[in-house]
Amino acid sequence: MKNQNIIDWKIATLANNDNSELSEELQSYLEQNRQLQDELLFIKQFWTNDVKPQVMPSDKLDANFYQMLSRAQSAQQGIDQQETAQSANDYRSSSKEPSHSLMDKIKSWLTPTPIAQFATLTLVFVLGYNVNQAPNNEKSSEAYSVLQEDISSLTTVLAMSMLQKDSASERLSGVAYSRQTGLSNPVLVEQLIELLARDKSNSVRLAIINSLGELQSFGSFEQQLLKLATKEENLLVQIELCRLLLNYGSVEVKDLLTEQANQQQLKPEVQEFIKAQSVASYI
Amino acid sequence: MKKLSTTLSLVLVAMLSSSFQIVNAAEKNYSLALSKPGEPVSIEIEVYRGSVTLLGYKGDTIEITAKTSVFSGKNDVLKKVKAPKNSTNDQARSNKGLKSVKSQSMRLEIEEDNNDVEISSELSNQHVDLVIKVPQRSSIEVELHKGGDINIDGISGSLELEAYGGMIEAKNISGPIVAETGRTDIVVNFSGFDKSSPSSLTSHMGNVDITLAKKVAANVNVQTYQGEIFSGLDKDFVVIDEIKKNKKGKKQKIVLGGIMQAKVNGGGQALSLTSYSGNLYIRMAK
Numbered sequence: 001m002k003n004q005n006i007i008d009w010k011i012a013t014l015a016n017n018d019n020s021e022l023s024e025e026l027q028s029y030l031e032q033n034r035q036l037q038d039e040l041l042f043i044k045q046f047w048t049n050d051v052k053p054q055v056m057p058s059d060k061l062d063a064n065f066y067q068m069l070s071r072a073q074s075a076q077q078g079i080d081q082q083e084t085a086q087s088a089n090d091y092r093s094s095s096k097e098p099s100h101s102l103m104d105k106i107k108s109w110l111t112p113t114p115i116a117q118f119a120t121l122t123l124v125f126v127l128g129y130n131v132n133q134a135p136n137n138e139k140s141s142e143a144y145s146v147l148q149e150d151i152s153s154l155t156t157v158l159a160m161s162m163l164q165k166d167s168a169s170e171r172l173s174g175v176a177y178s179r180q181t182g183l184s185n186p187v188l189v190e191q192l193i194e195l196l197a198r199d200k201s202n203s204v205r206l207a208i209i210n211s212l213g214e215l216q217s218f219g220s221f222e223q224q225l226l227k228l229a230t231k232e233e234n235l236l237v238q239i240e241l242c243r244l245l246l247n248y249g250s251v252e253v254k255d256l257l258t259e260q261a262n263q264q265q266l267k268p269e270v271q272e273f274i275k276a277q278s279v280a281s282y283i
Numbered sequence: 284m285k286k287l288s289t290t291l292s293l294v295l296v297a298m299l300s301s302s303f304q305i306v307n308a309a310e311k312n313y314s315l316a317l318s319k320p321g322e323p324v325s326i327e328i329e330v331y332r333g334s335v336t337l338l339g340y341k342g343d344t345i346e347i348t349a350k351t352s353v354f355s356g357k358n359d360v361l362k363k364v365k366a367p368k369n370s371t372n373d374q375a376r377s378n379k380g381l382k383s384v385k386s387q388s389m390r391l392e393i394e395e396d397n398n399d400v401e402i403s404s405e406l407s408n409q410h411v412d413l414v415i416k417v418p419q420r421s422s423i424e425v426e427l428h429k430g431g432d433i434n435i436d437g438i439s440g441s442l443e444l445e446a447y448g449g450m451i452e453a454k455n456i457s458g459p460i461v462a463e464t465g466r467t468d469i470v471v472n473f474s475g476f477d478k479s480s481p482s483s484l485t486s487h488m489g490n491v492d493i494t495l496a497k498k499v500a501a502n503v504n505v506q507t508y509q510g511e512i513f514s515g516l517d518k519d520f521v522v523i524d525e526i527k528k529n530k531k532g533k534k535q536k537i538v539l540g541g542i543m544q545a546k547v548n549g550g551g552q553a554l555s556l557t558s559y560s561g562n563l564y565i566r567m568a569k
Contacts, residue, residue, distance in 0.1 A: 167422070167441060167443065167480075168443050168461040168483075169441050169443070169458070169459035169460070169461050169480035169481060169482065169483075170480055172459075172461065172480060172481040172482075172483060172553075173479070173480040173481060175481075176481055176553065201443075201461055201463070202463055202485055203461050203463060203483035203484075203485050203555070203557075204461075204483075206483075206485065206555075206557060207481070207483065207555070210542065234487075235487060235559055236485065236487060236557065236559050239508065239559070269508075269559070273508070
């Protein structure tokens with residue numbers, strides 16, 4: 001129980017919900033417990049995101065996963081309530097409609113750093129959960145499915161946050177996390193395509209194209225991808241876009257690309273690639 | 284990098300003038316103390332023309348050696364400029380009897396704000412060779428437009444490198460690294476491999492050559508369209524697109540230029556190597 005209390009205190013401190021200090025008894029307990037110190041260090045490193053964690057979570061820490069999930073949800077509800085109250089105040093003071101659109105709300109929910117950091121933390125715990133608690137009966141299988149859904153949502157949040165980072169390697173992480181979600185969230189797909197159009201790192205753009213192969217169907221995004229493919233200046237990116245559309249696009253898009261290649265509207269290397277793809281599809 | 288605060292930033296602007304007509308090079312050393320010693324350091328370098336060498340060390344200051352020279356370019360002769368139309372003198376101006384005076388000024392900007400450091404030399408007629416000693420933990424971003432190479436040695440932080448004219452060579456690093464060249468090679472020697480984020484090396488027409496330390500665990504992805512792949516790994520490369528299609532129950536199909544993957548030491552974070560016409564070399568350190 002002391003472990004639990006100390007971990008709860010640490011999380012509350014990091015989340016700026018608690019400025020109190022540990023009691024002498026707990027402080028003394030902590031000083032004598034090396035493993036717990038490592039766990040607190042791990043939590044702090046992950047939360048502050050300043051340095052790479054040097055220690056791994058233990059089983060006890062793993063057991064706190066659900067409680068922390070609940071805590072994060074409560075915290076998020078608090079944020080939502082504050083936003084609602086703020087919107088109401090704005091409305092009363094200006095007698096105008098609140099300016100927060102639904103999309104703004106979604107974005108504001110998805111972008112806070114603590115949430116993304118929590119999602120990162122969660123993924124670590126889930127890794128342990130998956131390894132140690134594989135479902136072996138119907139009940140646990142059901143719980144496992146629910147957990148999988150939670151994880152997919154958290155991974156989506158994490159992916160969207162990482163895609164906005166300044167560092168190209170972190171954006172690559174965002175693409176990798178996007179891929180893990182199966183790209184079931186259209187807002188995430190939209191963000192990926194937007195990044196594909198403007199990211200300065202071609203490595204990130206190539207990774208995005210590769211991840212888009214996970215989509216069951218391009219749907220309304222297909223025309224955007226075709227436009228990007230035909231206007232793209234970078235050879236590697238253009239070839240990969242064409243490869244994506246030729247492999248997973250509709251028949252109409254494949255015909256359009258082939259026609260553009262035949263009419264020499266694309267770079268010679270891309271024309272050559274499309275022709276080679278066409279030959280391969282007949283084999 | 285975000286806009287730096289004017290109140291807190293330390294700005295060093297070097298404007299050196301030399302009176303020696305025959306000496307085209309100037310060399311200057313700077314030692315830059317960090318605002319927050321011991322804390323993470325982020326360094327962003329942008330050089331229009333020249334070379335950049337970064338050496339990681341155990342110290343906590345940034346030691347910069349900048350050697351600049353005037354880039355003479357191809358057109359050494361002054362252009363003849365026509366006289367204004369309303370001038371009574373309709374003769375074109377001539378440089379006969381005059382000698383070309385090269386600019387001897389040097390401009391290098393160094394800014395520091397809360398351990399975020401920016402170093403830039405953006406003059407197109409200036410060639411600058413930078414040798415910078417940085418704390419090993421530094422995160423580095425370098426953009427080199429023309430001229431020489433980017434060399435990195437002994438840095439454990441993240442690396443983001445772009446060289447449009449020269450090659451990129453990095454050794455004793457663990458990444459994550461994202462590097463890109465146009466026609467030149469990328470050569471990287473990994474002493475370890477960071478697990479936090481993927482790494483990616485892309486050269487459009489150059490070779491990509493990596494050496495992995497024995498302990499490195501990674502998913503190595505390779506893709507080249509017209510080049511060849513040479514591997515010293517004991518694991519085979521497998522086409523991952525093909526695996527994906529089988530998983531979805533779709534029929535198999537030949538995909539040209541698809542990505543192949545090898546799991547080194549059981550696999551780990553992604554390390555992608557891509558080139559359009561260059562070769563890819565994957566070596567294991569002895």
